[in-house]
Amino acid sequence: MSAVPVISTLPNYQVLSSAFDQIRKFVRTTPLIRSDFLSNLIQGEVLVKAESLQITGAFKFRGALYRLLNLDKVQKEQGVTAYSSGNFAAGLAAAGQILNIPVRLVMPHDAPESKIKNARYYGAHITLCDSNTPSREEAASNMAQELAKTHGATLLHPFDDYQIIVGQASVALELQEQLHDMQNNCHHLLCPVGGGSLVAGSSLAFDKDVQVWAIEVDGYQGMNLSLKNGKRSRAPGNTLCDCDALMALEPGVANLDIILQTGVKGITVSSQKVHEAVRLAFSEMNLVLEPSGAVAIAALMEKPELFKNETVVAVGSGGNVDREKYASLLQQ
């Protein structure tokens, strides 16, 4: 799939706010849960924004919905095609069902069963892709491209898309409203990063008083490498990893362009710390987070010294994990 053209003027607050207004009636306001353990750890205040409780169990529903709302009439009739490792798939399928727009999806054959089931449940047509060449994500992307041609459907990219980024920014706008109601503010926002739509959208929403962080997992730290190199860089992707939603090897072009301009910083965490974070979310907060959804909490556990005495919001970005897998994570 060809990269999106980089636009010279970034979407401003008014654009983000108007997008949030358009999708507000469809999305669930997700709770902010305080973690006493993490607050004590940093001697500050830690809140978890539980997007695992969003419709379809992940924030991806927000961007998908906004993207579909902005198709033209003919595009809406002919439907959309996309590839996704799972959470974007379910989000797009649910958004398509609400708006009555046909959705065709390509998913990796080894995506978690619950994610495939979830997307199918919302009435999308699913094709499984069993190739890992050149990578699991890229093989599925190529297949989606073919499918779009065949059906005259609009091909969507799961993250490298300004409208999707603008839709995901609603997480940050909703958070701002919640913090305002609590007469609170935050100094840091930690976002899990696959291709970077959540972190890019969030960084557009906050001004320089709030440091936004891109959190990735070892082996799949394409965004962190790109931040370091100041240009799009590729992660090795050669390690076993159960953060199935974070396996994009490179950030989106639009996503990287935004976060280079907004001053996002990065942290890479180990798989082991991610597992500890999954257990902490369960034991302390009664929150189900999938491993991908727990990396922001893992970053706080791995580098508490970076956040000493500050107020931090960690996005728990998704909670779609198979039962057996989750049970085994709890038992470690």
Added chain:
Amino acid sequence: MSAVPVISTLPNYQVLSSAFDQIRKFVRTTPLIRSDFLSNLIQGEVLVKAESLQITGAFKFRGALYRLLNLDKVQKEQGVTAYSSGNFAAGLAAAGQILNIPVRLVMPHDAPESKIKNARYYGAHITLCDSNTPSREEAASNMAQELAKTHGATLLHPFDDYQIIVGQASVALELQEQLHDMQNNCHHLLCPVGGGSLVAGSSLAFDKDVQVWAIEVDGYQGMNLSLKNGKRSRAPGNTLCDCDALMALEPGVANLDIILQTGVKGITVSSQKVHEAVRLAFSEMNLVLEPSGAVAIAALMEKPELFKNETVVAVGSGGNVDREKYASLLQQ
């Protein structure tokens, strides 16, 4: 512990509303999560009120906080004593910590480790009771009574107390606000019942348009038997059961008095259906519910025909369950 005197005039809506106003700034607004599966099952609309995400992981914090706020100055200084199988313990401990009131608790020795740890974490002094005679609850209650005498502390009952009932009613008042915001209303509210503070408070909050239901588990259906007999009746309590928060054998005197006047109905569910409900809450809604917290969902799964075409809210009353136990429930 002697029963509370029954009062002739039930707390009115103004009393409930004023109580909610007093505790509002301390409690978390818990989300309402739609279940597509259960909605399809009853061909209606099912929402789960996730009190498992309340501070301390259960609704019990609400009533405990309101009760403590209404102690007089000397009582506040001398502190309180109570027995609890776990969730009231943690709720009371957290409320005591916030209001700087000493809390001494008696808990059954076989309460879930996470519940004991939770109460201790909030700074309460814990005594474990290893007697089951005449019942696990009553042995602990007797020990709490002794402790209160020794320390000149105020003895609190975990549920048979008008102020606690009024505090728990805030679940229903918050729900009413949420339904109003969603331009929705409900026909049925399903409440898990141990001693009956949540169901009694909730039934005070709703008028006759909403049917409130008391949901219990086989073997511990004291409230259902009492409703049937029109007088306080005792459940056998002789079956193995992992609904550790619902093991009171008899409803509270005040609680039963209220629900007989407000027209609450009852359903008893099997342990097996409760386990299925725990798994459904996980798989579909990413919600961690302890078995006791899942009985209202189990009732919908067991008797969907009672709710056909209606809008139902099921309270997911708590989510405090040990990791190993939860993993084994997921693997069944």
